Amino acid sequence: MKNDKIIKPRLIIHGGAGKLEGTSDRQEQINRSLKTVCQSSYLTLIEQGARESVLHAIRSLEDDSLFNAGTGSRLQADGEIRMSSSIMDSSTGIFSAVINVQNIRHPIDIADMLSREKHTVLAGKVATDFCRNRGVDYHDPITELRLAEYERQIKGSHGTVGAVALDKSGTIVSGSSTGGIGYEIPGRVSDTATVAGNYSSSVAGASCTGIGEEIVNDAVAAGVVIRVENGMSIHEAVQNTIEKAKKSQKRYGLIALDCNSNIGYGFATEGMYYAYHDGNGITSFIDEMEFK
Ligand code: GLY
Numbered sequence: 203m204k205n206d207k208i209i210k211p212r213l214i215i216h217g218g219a220g221k222l223e224g225t226s227d228r229q230e231q232i233n234r235s236l237k238t239v240c241q242s243s244y245l246t247l248i249e250q251g252a253r254e255s256v257l258h259a260i261r262s263l264e265d266d267s268l269f270n271a272g273t274g275s276r277l278q279a280d281g282e283i284r285m286s287s288s289i290m291d292s293s294t295g296i297f298s299a300v301i302n303v304q305n306i307r308h309p310i311d312i313a314d315m316l317s318r319e320k321h322t323v324l325a326g327k328v329a330t331d332f333c334r335n336r337g338v339d340y341h342d343p344i345t346e347l348r349l350a351e352y353e354r355q356i357k358g359s360h361g362t363v364g365a366v367a368l369d370k371s372g373t374i375v376s377g378s379s380t381g382g383i384g385y386e387i388p389g390r391v392s393d394t395a396t397v398a399g400n401y402s403s404s405v406a407g408a409s410c411t412g413i414g415e416e417i418v419n420d421a422v423a424a425g426v427v428i429r430v431e432n433g434m435s436i437h438e439a440v441q442n443t444i445e446k447a448k449k450s451q452k453r454y455g456l457i458a459l460d461c462n463s464n465i466g467y468g469f470a471t472e473g474m475y476y477a478y479h480d481g482n483g484i485t486s487f488i489d490e491m492e493f494k
Pocket residue numbers: 361362380381382383392393394410411412413414415
């Protein structure tokens with residue numbers, strides 16, 4: 203029988219969860235930037251589908267030094283920036299990721315490139331070598347603000363960007379990118395380039411932000427998607443996950459959506475920056491202590 207279901211495209215993006223740092227002006231700038239990226243990424247979703255939309259959203263956030271990903275990433279304890287990123291696509295079922303790559307502009311593009319390789323996750327120096335061998339240009343992602351934070355040995359509690367999109371063909375794609383938490387042990391691997399931090403199936407997709415070790419311990423993104431596959435609504439799956447996180451004093455948040463165009467988000471931190479497009483327009487938030 204022909205399936206006449208009309209799928210309504212949806213997009214949700216985040217700019218990190220945790221203690222909201224900086225002045226209220228900076229927080230407002232972040233909110234404005236998220237709205238702009240959400241708008242252009244939604245147009246990409248309509249015109250080019252979920253994968254291009256997620257790539258566009260993450261690239262834009264990596265280019266914006268307000269966010270801790272790409273340019274504007276935090277420095278690790280040895281003064282080096284190492285970035286991680288991943289993408290997962292329900293149309294292929296392939297998760298691909300790059301971990302601790304250095305001196306490139308768009309880690310998400312390397313995660314995307316790796317989805318077409320036999321081995322889909324690369325880490326460290328060989329990941330950077332892979333970029334050079336593929337002709338990816340050198341780019342220094344350091345900013346004055348991040349250097350000053352490093353000199354004061356600031357360990358950030360806020361970072362990571364992410365996007366989840368559903369297109370009219372029913373494909374769900376999720377992507378994440380991070381510069382880490384700042385002043386961490388060199389080479390630390392967080393959640394962002396694992397299925398705990400970023401996961402999609404044909405039923406749902408999720409991208410996480412917050413303390414990577416805690417996200418990995420709770421297998422958050424894959425856990426939410428599997429709960430939805432097992433019959434929970436996206437709202438229940440997110441609520442259930444965030445309630446558990448709050449009880450055990452874990453610090454993370456997530457964005458998610460399902461194949462029926464339902465959007466979910468929640469956080470167990472002081473705040474989270476996020477924006478979504480529900481077909482009618484953009485809704486964006488900063489710092490709300492609640493889950494939806
Ligand atoms: N969630 C990003 C990190 O822990 O580095």
